[in-house]
Amino acid sequence: MTAAERAREWLSSAKSIAVLTGAGISAESGIPTFRDQWGRSPDRPPLWNQFRPEDLATPQAFARDPKFVWEWYDWRRSLIAKAEPNAGHLALAELERRKPNFTLITQNVDGLHDRAGSTHVLKVHGDIWTLRCTLCSHERHDPRPSLPELPPKCNCGAIERPGVVWFGENLPPEIWAQAEQAAEAAGVFLVVGTSALVYPAAGLVHLAKASGAKVVEVNPAETPVSGMVDFSWRAAAAEALPQLL
Numbered sequence: 001m002t003a004a005e006r007a008r009e010w011l012s013s014a015k016s017i018a019v020l021t022g023a024g025i026s027a028e029s030g031i032p033t034f035r036d037q038w039g040r041s042p043d044r045p046p047l048w049n050q051f052r053p054e055d056l057a058t059p060q061a062f063a064r065d066p067k068f069v070w071e072w073y074d075w076r077r078s079l080i081a082k083a084e085p086n087a088g089h090l091a092l093a094e095l096e097r098r099k100p101n102f103t104l105i106t107q108n109v110d111g112l113h114d115r116a117g118s119t120h121v122l123k124v125h126g127d128i129w130t131l132r133c134t135l136c137s138h139e140r141h142d143p144r145p146s147l148p149e150l151p152p153k154c155n156c157g158a159i160e161r162p163g164v165v166w167f168g169e170n171l172p173p174e175i176w177a178q179a180e181q182a183a184e185a186a187g188v189f190l191v192v193g194t195s196a197l198v199y200p201a202a203g204l205v206h207l208a209k210a211s212g213a214k215v216v217e218v219n220p221a222e223t224p225v226s227g228m229v230d231f232s233w234r235a236a237a238a239e240a241l242p243q244l245l
């Protein structure tokens, strides 16, 4: 039996499954990752090779220059709007339909899991299509790829911010608590397309392992968790995930 076949058996007999995805699952949809030891292409370099996170993804950067930060998010929204979910996203949506006890946790803000048909996605880093008022905290969904005014404004008059988690900010506590519970309860934990460098999200892999899950990693490159998982599958998500079904 190959390792992939064994992983498929683990999944089919698991009473509960949790999945953690990162930017790599959307790579084959044409969305750049943040940092990448694999698949680097001149037309799609990783974001943190082109930009400095501290200029764009921190509360301080936003306080300094909200328009500049918004222009970057608006550019990303327009890229994502043109992209389609790939076979990896679709396979996870199918797994949710087949398995009663299934939790999808994503670090991605792109919304491609929703568009692929996943109905319950724990977005631990927020959602780029959500806008949140900096004054009254009102949140709204805005699907327009390009916003007419930057920064956008709330009905109360204050400016809005992207509904994402920036460096130095806490993860949404309720969503995070559900993610931890799912990792603890999982019989199989899949970790897909993440460099596993950003905490606390990456800590879910360790939590799942320590709680007894079989952990399967899908990533074309080695990561800091490759050595501790039960099977590290060096493959692209769109290729490997359909084979796990």
Ligand code: OAD
Binding pocket: 021, 022, 023, 024, 025, 027, 028, 033, 034, 035, 036, 037, 038, 039, 046, 057, 107, 108, 125, 165, 166, 167, 192, 193, 194, 195, 196, 197, 198, 218, 219, 220, 221, 223, 235, 236, 237, 238
């Ligand atoms: P990274 O960009 O850090 O890592 C992407 C991972 O995907 C790398 O390990 C690649 O090897 C892998 N990869 C590339 N192509 C792939 C493919 N086709 N199939 C599967 N894997 C592939 O992305 P994340 O780990 O998601 O946070 O980054 C974590 C967080 O850092 C992000 O959520 C974001 C970022 O700064 C915030 O903005 C708070």
